[in-house]
Amino acid sequence: MNTKHILPALLLNAVTLSACAQNIAPKTFKFAERQTKLLLTETEKTKKEVNKPNLLSPRTLGTKGELLIVSPKDWCSGFFAGNLWFLYEYTGDKFWKEQSEPYTAVMELEKTNGGTHDLGFMVYNSVGNAYRLTHEQKYKDDIIQAAKTLVTRFNPTIGCIKSWDHQKQWKFPVIIDNMMNLELLFEATKLTGDSSFYRVAVTHANTTLKNHFRADNSSYHVINYDPETGQVLDKKTAQGFADSSAWARGQAWGLYGYTVCYRETHNRVYLDQAEKIAKYIFSNPQMPADLVPYWDFDAAKLGNQPRDASAAAIAASALYELSIYSKNAKTYKTTADKILNSLANHYQPQPDSARGFLLLHSTGHKPANSEIDVPIIYADYYYLEALLRQKRLADKKPVINAAGILKN
Numbered sequence: 452m453n454t455k456h457i458l459p460a461l462l463l464n465a466v467t468l469s470a471c472a473q474n475i476a477p478k479t480f481k482f483a484e485r486q487t488k489l490l491l492t493e494t495e496k497t498k499k500e501v502n503k504p505n506l507l508s509p510r511t512l513g514t515k516g517e518l519l520i521v522s523p524k525d526w527c528s529g530f531f532a533g534n535l536w537f538l539y540e541y542t543g544d545k546f547w548k549e550q551s552e553p554y555t556a557v558m559e560l561e562k563t564n565g566g567t568h569d570l571g572f573m574v575y576n577s578v579g580n581a582y583r584l585t586h587e588q589k590y591k592d593d594i595i596q597a598a599k600t601l602v603t604r605f606n607p608t609i610g611c612i613k614s615w616d617h618q619k620q621w622k623f624p625v626i627i628d629n630m631m632n633l634e635l636l637f638e639a640t641k642l643t644g645d646s647s648f649y650r651v652a653v654t655h656a657n658t659t660l661k662n663h664f665r666a667d668n669s670s671y672h673v674i675n676y677d678p679e680t681g682q683v684l685d686k687k688t689a690q691g692f693a694d695s696s697a698w699a700r701g702q703a704w705g706l707y708g709y710t711v712c713y714r715e716t717h718n719r720v721y722l723d724q725a726e727k728i729a730k731y732i733f734s735n736p737q738m739p740a741d742l743v744p745y746w747d748f749d750a751a752k753l754g755n756q757p758r759d760a761s762a763a764a765i766a767a768s769a770l771y772e773l774s775i776y777s778k779n780a781k782t783y784k785t786t787a788d789k790i791l792n793s794l795a796n797h798y799q800p801q802p803d804s805a806r807g808f809l810l811l812h813s814t815g816h817k818p819a820n821s822e823i824d825v826p827i828i829y830a831d832y833y834y835l836e837a838l839l840r841q842k843r844l845a846d847k848k849p850v851i852n853a854a855g856i857l858k859n
């Protein structure tokens with residue numbers, strides 16, 4: 452690691468904040484258990500009210516504070532099952548396994564859904580965690596099938612997996628979020644020995660590295676490609692403030708995605724990219740002192756903007772992993788600890804409120820005036836994942852719990 456990767460602002464933070472580093476997992480998981488029991492009750496109640504046959508998952512709260520639940524086709528449908536598996540992992544309590552299973556079973560059916568690029572979020576965060584913790588054959592088969600489905604969206608001329616089919620103004624949009632679906636492909640290669648999934652993941656990561664990033668290492672949200680020639684047609688945004696702006700969650704997806712790519716390939720280019728993204732995020736003058744960003748780093752310059760706690764939770768989880776690969780380990784860990792302290796102290800609802808969500812103040816899609824300053828299920832997911840990673844580091848265990856088989 453050369454000195455250009457040392458993060459001056461972060462190092463300053465590391466010194467001033469080291470006193471507050473602590474393992475907050477025990478207290479926070481107690482809170483999470485209590486809240487999630489409420490969210491289970493609220494979800495069951497809402498399901499009866501809407502009278503839909505599918506088992507549906509909680510996503511967010513509506514403008515009147517009502518619980519909004521989504522079908523297994525929604526990109527957010529796998530996170531709740533993942534949260535239940537995380538609670539099982541942390542507590543070892545069979546109750547949580549029993550709660551997880553039906554929410555996971557409906558996600559298994561999505562393994563042949565070729566209409567979305569979000570199979571990583573949907574299937575890997577639900578079924579993938581189920582497999583990691585139980586090693587049941589059916590979950591392994593699901594992961595492999597989901598990976599086979601996901602690669603049908605890969606265009607070899609472009610070198611990317613297509614993101615959206617519904618945005619007809621773009622021929623072949625690829626969003627930075629799509630980096631999060633590559634972990635499913637890496638896992639499928641490990642499970643099968645078939646390197647074709649790995650090759651698609653690496654090609655997608657390389658193409659994204661080439662076209663999504665600006666000179667300052669922030670990323671565009673959407674790159675629109677010509678599917679015939681592979682040429683870049685447009686560099687746009689969908690959920691950010693402007694085409695040229697840095698949408699906060701997009702930066703966090705990139706940080707997490709390239710950290711995973713380094714884990715799976717040991718290619719230093721990916722480690723460098725993850726560190727460059729971390730530098731962009733945490734040296735940004737618009738980053739508030741509590742390290743929970745406004746929804747877009749450029750919109751933040753206007754003042755009076757909502758935060759995005761989900762971006763903070765995703766970044767915290769990524770930084771714990773990045774810390775085990777980098778010479779800047781202490782800085783990254785201290786920064787992640789600070790984020791978790793901020794979230795725990797200022798972003799959690801009072802117990803037994805917010806219908807059982809764990810974090811307030813996320814922003815889903817500001818330009819569409821949707822999900823602004825609300826709890827959102829994926830913020831909770833990455834919060835729990837980050838807490839588990841913090842605990843494993845404290846226990847001197849591998850941060851990435853690849854084979855945490857629980858047998859009760």
Ligand code: GLY
Nearest residue numbers: 526628690700815
């Ligand atoms: N498309 C995933 C997100 O909103 O972050």
